[in-house]
Amino acid sequence: xxxxxxxxxxxxxxxxxxxxxxxxxxxxxxxxxxxxxxxxxxxxxxxxxxxxxxxxxxxxxxxxxxxxxxxxxxxxxxxxxxxxxxxxxxxxxxxxxxxxxxxxxxxxxxxxxxxxxxxxxxxxxxxxxxxxxxxxxxxxxxxxxxxxxxxxxxxxxxxxxxxxxxxxxxxxxxxxxxxxxxxxxxxxxxxxxxxxxxxxxxxxxxxxxxxxxxxxxxxxxxxxxxxxxxxxxxxxxxxxxxxxxxxxxxxxxxxxxxxxxxxxxxxxxxxxxxxxxxxxxxxxxxxxxxxxxxxxxxxxxxxxxxxxxxxxxxxxxxxxxxxxxxxxxxxxxxxxxxxxxxxxxxxxxxxxxxxxxxxxxxxxxxxxxxxxxxxxxxxxxxxxxxxxxxxxxxxxxxxxxxxxxxxxxxxxxxxxxxxxxxxxxxxxxxxxxxxxxxxxxxxxxxxxxxxxxxxxxxxxxxxxxxxxxxxxxxxxxxxxxxxxxxxxxxxxxxxxxxxxxxxxxxxxxxxxxxxxxxxxxxxxxxxxxxxxxxxxxxxxxxxxxxxxxxxxxxxxxxxxxxxxxxx
Amino acid sequence: xxxxxxxxxxxxxxxxxxxxxxxxxxxxxxxxxxxxxxxxxxxxxxxxxxxxxxxxxxxxxxxxxxxxxxxxxxxxxxxxxxxxxxxxxxxxxxxxxxxxxxxxxxxxxxxxxxxxxxxxxxxxxxxxxxxxxxxxxxxxxxxxxxxxxxxxxxxxxxxxxxxxxxxxxxxxxxxxxxxxxxxxxxxxxxxxxxxxxxxxxxxxxxxxxxxxxxxxxxxxxxxxxxxxxxxxxxxxxxxxxxxxxxxxxxxxxxxxxxxxxxxxxxxxxxxxxxxxxxxxxxxxxxxxxxxxxxxxxxxxxxxxxxxxxxxxxxxxxxxxxxxxxxxxxxxxxxxxxxxxxxxxxxxxxxxxxxxxxxxxxxxxxxxxxxxxxxxxxxxxxxxxxxxxxxxxxx
Numbered sequence: 001x002x003x004x005x006x007x008x009x010x011x012x013x014x015x016x017x018x019x020x021x022x023x024x025x026x027x028x029x030x031x032x033x034x035x036x037x038x039x040x041x042x043x044x045x046x047x048x049x050x051x052x053x054x055x056x057x058x059x060x061x062x063x064x065x066x067x068x069x070x071x072x073x074x075x076x077x078x079x080x081x082x083x084x085x086x087x088x089x090x091x092x093x094x095x096x097x098x099x100x101x102x103x104x105x106x107x108x109x110x111x112x113x114x115x116x117x118x119x120x121x122x123x124x125x126x127x128x129x130x131x132x133x134x135x136x137x138x139x140x141x142x143x144x145x146x147x148x149x150x151x152x153x154x155x156x157x158x159x160x161x162x163x164x165x166x167x168x169x170x171x172x173x174x175x176x177x178x179x180x181x182x183x184x185x186x187x188x189x190x191x192x193x194x195x196x197x198x199x200x201x202x203x204x205x206x207x208x209x210x211x212x213x214x215x216x217x218x219x220x221x222x223x224x225x226x227x228x229x230x231x232x233x234x235x236x237x238x239x240x241x242x243x244x245x246x247x248x249x250x251x252x253x254x255x256x257x258x259x260x261x262x263x264x265x266x267x268x269x270x271x272x273x274x275x276x277x278x279x280x281x282x283x284x285x286x287x288x289x290x291x292x293x294x295x296x297x298x299x300x301x302x303x304x305x306x307x308x309x310x311x312x313x314x315x316x317x318x319x320x321x322x323x324x325x326x327x328x329x330x331x332x333x334x335x336x337x338x339x340x341x342x343x344x345x346x347x348x349x350x351x352x353x354x355x356x357x358x359x360x361x362x363x364x365x366x367x368x369x370x371x372x373x374x375x376x377x378x379x380x381x382x383x384x385x386x387x388x389x390x391x392x393x394x395x396x397x398x399x400x401x402x403x404x405x406x407x408x409x410x411x412x413x414x415x416x417x418x419x420x421x422x423x424x425x426x427x428x429x430x431x432x433x434x435x436x437x438x439x440x441x442x443x444x445x446x447x448x449x450x451x452x453x454x455x456x457x458x459x460x461x462x463x464x465x466x467x468x469x470x471x472x473x474x475x476x477x478x479x480x481x482x483x484x485x486x487x488x489x490x491x492x493x494x495x496x497x498x499x500x501x502x503x504x505x506x507x508x509x510x511x512x513x514x515x516x517x518x519x520x521x522x523x524x525x526x527x528x529x530x531x532x533x534x535x536x537x538x539x540x541x542x543x544x545x546x547x548x549x550x551x552x553x554x555x556x557x558x559x560x561x562x563x564x565x566x567x
Numbered sequence: 568x569x570x571x572x573x574x575x576x577x578x579x580x581x582x583x584x585x586x587x588x589x590x591x592x593x594x595x596x597x598x599x600x601x602x603x604x605x606x607x608x609x610x611x612x613x614x615x616x617x618x619x620x621x622x623x624x625x626x627x628x629x630x631x632x633x634x635x636x637x638x639x640x641x642x643x644x645x646x647x648x649x650x651x652x653x654x655x656x657x658x659x660x661x662x663x664x665x666x667x668x669x670x671x672x673x674x675x676x677x678x679x680x681x682x683x684x685x686x687x688x689x690x691x692x693x694x695x696x697x698x699x700x701x702x703x704x705x706x707x708x709x710x711x712x713x714x715x716x717x718x719x720x721x722x723x724x725x726x727x728x729x730x731x732x733x734x735x736x737x738x739x740x741x742x743x744x745x746x747x748x749x750x751x752x753x754x755x756x757x758x759x760x761x762x763x764x765x766x767x768x769x770x771x772x773x774x775x776x777x778x779x780x781x782x783x784x785x786x787x788x789x790x791x792x793x794x795x796x797x798x799x800x801x802x803x804x805x806x807x808x809x810x811x812x813x814x815x816x817x818x819x820x821x822x823x824x825x826x827x828x829x830x831x832x833x834x835x836x837x838x839x840x841x842x843x844x845x846x847x848x849x850x851x852x853x854x855x856x857x858x859x860x861x862x863x864x865x866x867x868x869x870x871x872x873x874x875x876x877x878x879x880x881x882x883x884x885x886x887x888x889x890x891x892x893x894x895x896x897x898x899x900x901x902x903x904x905x906x907x908x909x910x911x912x913x914x915x916x917x918x919x920x921x922x923x924x925x926x927x928x929x930x931x932x933x934x935x936x937x938x939x940x941x942x943x944x945x946x947x948x949x950x951x952x953x954x955x956x957x958x959x960x961x
Contacts, residue, residue, distance in 0.1 A: 302726050304860075361912055366726045367640045368911045371867060374860050375907025382900035498737050498856065501730050536741050543738040547714075547731050551721040 059086060059124055067103040071146045078150055082157050090157045092123045097150035102137040156185035160192060168198050174205040183209050204231050211243050221251045229258035233409055237262045269409040274527050280416040282523025283423035286516060288496040289503035290427060291475030293515040296504055298447050299467055301359055302370040305377035306500060307493025309472045312350055313343035313479020314488045315384060318393045333398040339480045347476025348469040355468035385490040392487040419481050426477060431512055443467050502546050508556030518557060579875045580792060584785060591781045595774040614773050618845040620885045621780040625787050625838035627865040627881035628874060629831040632791045635872030636800065637827050638807035643732030644835050645859035646739050647707035651836025652849040654706055656756035657690060658699035659844060663760045677751045687749045696763055703840040704833045711832030719821035733856045740854035755850025762844050780841045787834050791874050794827065803827060868910045870917025879919060
């Protein structure tokens with residue numbers, strides 16, 4: 001089969017080459033008269049070049065001329081447009097380069113602002129043009145050479161655009177492309193640029209071009225190396241490494257020095273990035289463990305269904321999102337904030353129910369509580385699986401959580417930052433709640449001396465139930481955050497339960513500060529081990545470390561001291 | 568002499584030995600001798616299933632020894648079970664020889680698949696049955712010794728101990744999932760061909776394995792019984808009910824604990840080793856914390872601190888599971904979860920404990936629950952009760 005196919009291809013190729021030879025012969029035959037014709041008539045280009053000087057054309061006239069002009073004339077028109085200083089010039093030139101500028105049957109020109117979206121505007125006023133059909137339009141053609149000159153024109157234009165954000169993006173583009181042809185444009189822009197930040201990027205773009213150029217002087221190159229060293233990121237590093245292979249000794253020395261300095265500063269930033277990732281993982285652990293720090297740490301209840309409380313919170317987020325999407329699609333960005341109290345109520349309610357129906361019969365019997373709550377967790381998992389199905393549920397992130405910004409060479413994504421801030425917020429709100437509210441006072445009283453609190457009129461039964469509800473509710477809130485970074489499935493809780501216990505036990509039972517330090521330490525340790533050992537071995541090492549740590553300090557990092565230990 | 572008789576022929580014990588002996592005769596008879604067309608024929612599949620239950624029962628027995636008599640709740644006994652299973656699995660892999668898919672005379676299939684050139688050092692020696700059997704006991708025993716001596720010396724007790732045992736089995740789960748470990752990764756070890764020259768798929772081999780499991784269970788029971796009825800056993804119960812008091816009385820609590828802990832781990836390893844050839848596969852999911860906790864519930868249902876109850880619980884729960892998942896597989900987790908909740912709330916002493924308690928109700932009453940150390944498990948089985956337990960057996 002293969003052989004026969006290739007034979008057919010060869011046969012086709014033979015036929016094609018025969019055709020080509022014939023065509024060539026024919027073109028030689030016809031080209032002679034046409035060449036002669038050129039010499040007879042006055043050449044077109046000359047005529048066209050003189051035209052603009054003769055009549056200072058208005059922009060609409062230039063645009064309509066664009067329809068019929070040849071490629072050279074199109075380039076000139078683009079130049080004229082650029083020099084006109086019209087704010088729409090940039091958009092028109094870019095549209096022309098992208099093939100989004102069309103002429104209609106009546107000779108007018110329209111611009112399609114977005115590819116594949118059938119909306120057309122007037123190029124100069126940006127006012128929408130209605131009643132445009134596909135059949136009505138013909139694209140204003142460009143070739144590769146013209147497209148290239150249009151691109152450099154547009155980058156030059158955007159470098160001097162009145163809009164600072166356009167200028168900033170253009171400067172970054174110029175650095176990334178380091179195209180020698182755009183050097184004059186960059187230098188012009190550099191002279192005019194009012195903003196220091198953009199001037200810096202422009203200077204770096206200029207440096208990157210000068211460093212690679214054959215013609216620039218040694219002094220220019222040395223200055224360029226210095227500029228790039230100050231920039232100090234991965235891109236600058238690769239440019240500098242490239243410069244270190246040239247012939248000029250002074251340049252090579254300077255480049256090598258700069259490479260070493262950039263590498264050490266990058267290594268430093270890399271550590272910072274690791275710490276940041278570690279804190280982000282740590283705050284996930286903190287969120288997962290914080291509820292457990294209340295149920296296990298304060299009440300001493302081993303709640304193996306804690307992970308399922310997190311799962312309930314995540315599913316509440318899913319349900320709230322579905323409801324908002326159905327009944328108030330305009331408020332989608334509010335779905336996540338609404339989910340927080342909703343998840344607290346759902347998971348907290350489930351917690352109170354579990355405490356009243358099961359756990360209260362098992363106080364003082366921690367190992368049995370462990371088994372009973374494990375049973376609860378199995379039932380909850382299966383219940384969620386029966387209601388929502390075993391597959392992952394999609395939970396979308398609101399728009400304000402996407403995107404990132406840079407601090408130095410640190411890239412900080414809004415989603416991670418939101419989770420860190422959220423975790424801290426939950427922790428401190430909880431601490432304040434325990435310290436300053438009446439219920440918090442009662443809760444601490446019952447923890448410290450149940451009988452005495454009871455004698456003082458505290459309804460210890462209800463404090464127990466509400467404390468357990470509080471811990472479960474906080475786990476539900478954690479579920480809202482975790483739904484953003486993990487799969488919302490019936491098994492969601494299972495993956496967090498062991499980690500949560502590790503954090504609480506490591507940090508020290510009954511101490512929220514301990515939970516904070518424990519979570520952050522484990523998060524950062526995990527992220528620092530990952531590059532050397534890989535994710536799985538890193539996790540195993542952390543587990544082994546905790547097992548050994550508990551041998552040294554059986555009560556965790558921040559152990560309670562005094563009589564309450566024995567209680 | 569009298570003690571020996573009491574040890575071996577206490578009422579419950581006699582019953583257990585009799586049942587095990589009867590099963591060892593009856594099951595192979597109905598499988599091998601009775602023709603398959605007869606309705607009373609026991610299929611080979613059923614023999615394997617029963618064998619599996621017996622292995623679970625041995626695991627439950629091991630767990631009851633530490634939990635019921637010493638108050639150490641292990642949520643990681645599945646790790647010892649699985650390690651014993653892996654040791655047996657490695658022997659069985661070596662016995663495949665050139666019959667694997669890739670036909671390599673030395674390397675198991677998964678190593679050929681991963682482009683390994685030679686056998687890792689820890690696989691050497693597993694082609695000898697006796698060495699493999701030694702490892703079945705030694706590897707879990709050694710892990711338990713190291714883990715236990717660290718934990719008990721630094722007095723990690725109660726739920727803390729439970730949680731770190733869970734972390735231990737979780738860490739092993741993660742480790743065995745890795746292909747680089749050289750234990751077949753996710754797929755584990757499977758495709759076994761023969762054990763001691765016998766075809767593992769054959770009926771006679773199945774029956775031999777079944778009888779061997781029964782013998783191991785009987786032997787394990789005798790060992791546990793000997794431990795708990797000795798003076799050592801009394802110290803263990805004292806540790807369970809009031810650890811600090813026992814320590815202040817001059818006993819080296821950590822040594823007693825370490826001893827039963829290691830014995831229990833070895834028994835679990837043996838259970839795992841017998842489990843693997845009957846099930847035909849061992850993979851990392853045996854390390855999952857969930858399976859270890861499930862084993863705990865067998866003991867809780869049957870009645871902890873009774874030994875026979877643990878065996879009973881393992882058989883009942885697993886039989887129930889097979890029956891239930893046969894027609895309502897999607898609801899099994901509901902049933903299992905309910906079983907956990909029900910048994911802790913309404914059957915704190917398990918089935919056997921409840922039966923004995925009913926009998927005793929007319930005469931003596933049990934001490935009220937919850938008076939012992941907070942970390943001790945519930946039924947304070949004390950000496951008198953121990954005696955009553957023996958008297959009460961059928």
